[in-house]
Amino acid sequence: MSFNILSPFMGLHYTLSIHNHQAEIVVTQCDGDILPPLVKIELVLAEQGVKTIHLNAADGVYLNDQRLDKIHYYPEQNGWKKEVTYRKAVRFSITEKCNYHCFFCHEEGMEMDVKRQSVNVERFFLRSSINLRS
Numbered sequence: 001m002s003f004n005i006l007s008p009f010m011g012l013h014y015t016l017s018i019h020n021h022q023a024e025i026v027v028t029q030c031d032g033d034i035l036p037p038l039v040k041i042e043l044v045l046a047e048q049g050v051k052t053i054h055l056n057a058a059d060g061v062y063l064n065d066q067r068l069d070k071i072h073y074y075p076e077q078n079g080w081k082k083e084v085t086y087r088k089a090v091r092f093s094i095t096e097k098c099n100y101h102c103f104f105c106h107e108e109g110m111e112m113d114v115k116r117q118s119v120n121v122e123r124f125f126l127r128s129s130i131n132l133r134s
Contacts, residue, residue, distance in 0.1 A: 010037035021051040028058045035067055042071075046086030055080040 011031035017024045023045050027034070038055075045053065056079035057063045065075070073080040 009041065012037040012041075014041075016041075018045070018048070018050060021049055022054065023050045023052070024054045024056070026056045026058055027061050027063060030061060030063065033067065034063060035071060039071060042082075042084060043086075046084045051084055053082045053084060055082070 008029075012027065012034060013029035015026045015028065025038075025041070042053065053073075054076075055063075055068070055073060063080075068080050071082075073082045075081075
């Protein structure tokens, strides 16, 4: 499968092409932090079977190496590369003090204005233990 997409997404303007389980993203403009939109794009690509992402910046576009390193992109001759590993995961917050500002939520592109939903703790653990026995 091969196709091209030209899109603005969360302040990230890019072109995307996919061929043989490899994606090439060329960033043409980046207004703000690249991590939240890039993580969301990676998730969609991983669900489509992409195994490798090649990331490049158009002329005049600066991408912060430290931010890309944080989500495991490594430099190559003309850009960055990432091997995509994808596992579906469920994460539970046990404490009521979670503010979604830890590495796990924030760096995975989660919007900070998401509201928490309260769960009855006894019901949660009862349902969890039933599921574990199945």
